Amino acid sequence: xxxxxxxxxxxxxxxxxxxxxxxxxxxxxxxxxxxxxxxxxxxxxxxxxxxxxxxxxxxxxxxxxxxxxxxxxxxxxxxxxxxxxxxxxxxxxxxxxxxxxxxxxxxxxxxxxxxxxxxxxxxxxxxxxxxxxxxxxxxxxxxxxxxxxxxxxxxxxxxxxxxxxxxxxxxxxxxxxxxxxxxxxxxxxxxxxxxxxxxxxxxxxxxxxxxxxxxxxxxxxxxxxxxxxxxxxxxxxxxxxxxxxxxxxxxxxxxxxxxxxxxxxxxxxxxxxxxxxxxxxxxxxxxxxxxxxxxxxxxxxxxxxxxxxxxxxxxxxxxxxxxxxxxxxxxxxxxxxxxxxxxxxxxxxxxxxxxxxxxxxxxxxxxxxxxxxxxxxxxxxxxxxxxxxxxxxxxxxxxxxxxxxxxxxxxxxxxxxxxxxxxxxxxxxxxxxxx
Amino acid sequence: xxxxxxxxxxxxxxxxxxxxxxxxxxxxxxxxxxxxxxxxxxxxxxxxxxxxxxxxxxxxxxxxxxxxxxxxxxxxxxxxxxxxxxxxxxxxxxxxxxxxxxxxxxxxxxxxxxxxxxxxxxxxxxxxxxxxxxxxxxxxxxx
Ligand SMILES: [Zn+2]
Numbered sequence: 001x002x003x004x005x006x007x008x009x010x011x012x013x014x015x016x017x018x019x020x021x022x023x024x025x026x027x028x029x030x031x032x033x034x035x036x037x038x039x040x041x042x043x044x045x046x047x048x049x050x051x052x053x054x055x056x057x058x059x060x061x062x063x064x065x066x067x068x069x070x071x072x073x074x075x076x077x078x079x080x081x082x083x084x085x086x087x088x089x090x091x092x093x094x095x096x097x098x099x100x101x102x103x104x105x106x107x108x109x110x111x112x113x114x115x116x117x118x119x120x121x122x123x124x125x126x127x128x129x130x131x132x133x134x135x136x137x138x139x140x141x142x143x144x145x146x147x148x149x150x151x152x153x154x155x156x157x158x159x160x161x162x163x164x165x166x167x168x169x170x171x172x173x174x175x176x177x178x179x180x181x182x183x184x185x186x187x188x189x190x191x192x193x194x195x196x197x198x199x200x201x202x203x204x205x206x207x208x209x210x211x212x213x214x215x216x217x218x219x220x221x222x223x224x225x226x227x228x229x230x231x232x233x234x235x236x237x238x239x240x241x242x243x244x245x246x247x248x249x250x251x252x253x254x255x256x257x258x259x260x261x262x263x264x265x266x267x268x269x270x271x272x273x274x275x276x277x278x279x280x281x282x283x284x285x286x287x288x289x290x291x292x293x294x295x296x297x298x299x300x301x302x303x304x305x306x307x308x309x310x311x312x313x314x315x316x317x318x319x320x321x322x323x324x325x326x327x328x329x330x331x332x333x334x335x336x337x338x339x340x341x342x343x344x345x346x347x348x349x350x351x352x353x354x355x356x357x358x359x360x361x362x363x364x365x366x367x368x369x370x371x372x373x374x375x376x377x378x379x380x381x382x383x384x385x386x387x388x389x390x391x392x393x394x395x396x397x398x399x400x401x402x403x404x405x406x407x408x409x410x411x412x413x414x415x416x417x418x419x420x421x422x423x424x425x426x427x428x429x430x431x432x433x434x435x
Numbered sequence: 436x437x438x439x440x441x442x443x444x445x446x447x448x449x450x451x452x453x454x455x456x457x458x459x460x461x462x463x464x465x466x467x468x469x470x471x472x473x474x475x476x477x478x479x480x481x482x483x484x485x486x487x488x489x490x491x492x493x494x495x496x497x498x499x500x501x502x503x504x505x506x507x508x509x510x511x512x513x514x515x516x517x518x519x520x521x522x523x524x525x526x527x528x529x530x531x532x533x534x535x536x537x538x539x540x541x542x543x544x545x546x547x548x549x550x551x552x553x554x555x556x557x558x559x560x561x562x563x564x565x566x567x568x569x570x571x572x573x574x575x576x577x578x
Pocket of ligand 1: 250251252257312313314315316
């Protein structure tokens with residue numbers, strides 16, 4: 001029998017005890033940043049708060065927020081809280097605009113992060129018998145090394161496949177009997193298609209997958225599960241906080257348990273900054289209470305989310321977050337209408353199309369143009385052009401119904417949409433060039 | 436006897452067609468006939484080839500989306516009116532064409548018309564009764 005929990009004493013800790021642990025760690029963390037990070041001290045002083053005001057988690061709301069802008073402004077060393085000689089690694093976000101964000105790790109930070117990923121892997125049934133196939137990109141991106149470290153801790157045989165080279169990925173999967181796949185959901189969907197195409201599904205031994213670093217829908221989950229014959233689990237994380245494993249799904253697949261011994265989660269009203277009660281939708285804010293090198297207090301993720309502490313059938317007591325419902329970052333405003341890329345994905349899957357798309361927004365004659373490239377699929381193709389254009393029209397109509405705005409759809413060649421580090425480039429917003 | 440036609444999705448960008456024909460020529464597939472229908476930004480390329488199996492594999496390997504459809508190949512003599520006769524016979528039987536295209540088979544001194552109708556078997560019967568010869572798959576391969 002596989003282990004149910006990686007760290008049972010922590011993962012099933014009674015809530016009151018967990019909160020006491022958080023309070024103790026928060027007080028210590030606030031003192032740590034006050035003493036070591038002038039940037040934080042200035043921010044706290046500006047708000048009239050000192051470490052003496054923070055006696056436990058009930059005082060968390062007194063602290064100032066930190067945003068991505070702070071991280072960019074403090075780049076590269078401004079938020080570093082440990083001596084550089086104690087740091088052993090950095091990771092960085094694949095910033096498309098502005099400066100990159102660089103996060104630092106001590107060896108202890110790496111150990112705790114690996115524990116978080118090991119919890120996620122154990123939750124999906126991984127143990128010493130398993131072969132964990134990591135197809136996240138290895139490098140500055142946290143996906144590869146994060147799950148890699150977790151797989152080691154969980155005692156699994158680890159295949160550091162990294163992203164790309166689909167033929168080799170599939171060959172290793174069949175030859176080495178990979179049982180757990182870790183990658184982005186878009187790459188999982190792509191691998192599933194490729195496995196289907198090569199007709200080698202019967203030679204694949206996968207039983208579960210952990211797919212994160214991208215927004216994905218329930219429809220996409222079902223699609224991947226059916227095509228690969230596995231259970232597909234979500235994982236959440238941000239490079240700023242450590243990487244994947246800030247929260248992870250258990251067998252219930254109804255939300256992700258936040259590793260509360262390391263991260264305190266809050267939901268705030270994104271307009272006013274006011275803390276909202278459990279169960280209400282708002283912006284997710286995290287405080288990392290064990291990080292040594294790069295601690296963040298009240299970091300605004302821009303992810304819109306709901307938290308729930310309803311008891312979970314898996315026995316874990318840590319609070320659950322729902323799959324983020326769009327990022328304020330990802331949200332596009334096109335001709336005054338809010339558009340979330342995940343809505344487009346839902347429509348494509350409902351129409352029996354591949355969820356491989358790219359949104360291109362531009363501005364011509366003071367009007368936003370809205371184009372969606374969609375990869376052609378076997379299901380949509382016909383020798384009869386009229387049938388294909390009819391399906392295209394149907395797709396345009398469904399998109400209009402979902403989004404409330406007309407998009408121009410272009411059918412493009414399969415696998416022609418750019419993927420970087422296995423992560424599909426979903427949005428190209430050319431309007432930014434003029435701002 | 437039906438003839439197999441391969442239809443391929445073509446993205447409307449430069450090199451889209453060449454990608455397909457190169458994949459086929461690399462696999463030693465000869466194209467007997469070809470027709471392209473285009474919408475605004477994509478098209479459907481329909482092909483009659485000498486080796487459907489090899490063509491399908493070559494297209495799959497090069498990552499193209501395609502399908503294989505049964506169509507009718509009708510031989511008309513290389514003289515005025517022969518094509519009109521084919522259309523007239525089908526029209527009189529109340530059958531409309533989804534699409535059609537023709538090519539000239541030099542070895543047989545004949546124009547061969549590829550036609551797609553909703554009811555292939557019924558069309559075959561009507562054409563046979565009118566004395567219009569159908570071309571078999573094996574003959575296409577040998578052209
Ligand atoms: Zn659970």
